[in-house]
Amino acid sequence: MYPVIDYDKCTGSLACYLVCPSYVFTTRKRKGIKEAVVSHPEECIGCEHCLRSCPTKAIELVEK
Ligand code: SF4
Numbered sequence: 001m002y003p004v005i006d007y008d009k010c011t012g013s014l015a016c017y018l019v020c021p022s023y024v025f026t027t028r029k030r031k032g033i034k035e036a037v038v039s040h041p042e043e044c045i046g047c048e049h050c051l052r053s054c055p056t057k058a059i060e061l062v063e064k
Pocket residue numbers: 002003019020021022023024043044045046047048049050051061
């Protein structure tokens with residue numbers, strides 16, 4: 001599995017970035033807002049912490 005972020009829903013909470021135990025996410029600045037980016041999808045262990053932590057349900061886990 002690996003996460004996909006829906007940027008129509010993402011508000012830049014960085015919750016996924018902060019909770020992920022596998023360092024799948026990094027951050028970038030876009031339109032003045034710091035937001036998470038999936039940069040190492042191969043490291044995902046499918047723990048779902050990112051799904052549960054996201055306040056706007058902007059993350060979906062998909063099959064590799
Ligand atoms: S499912 Fe777990 S390991 Fe995978 S990106 Fe989300 S928090 Fe990280």
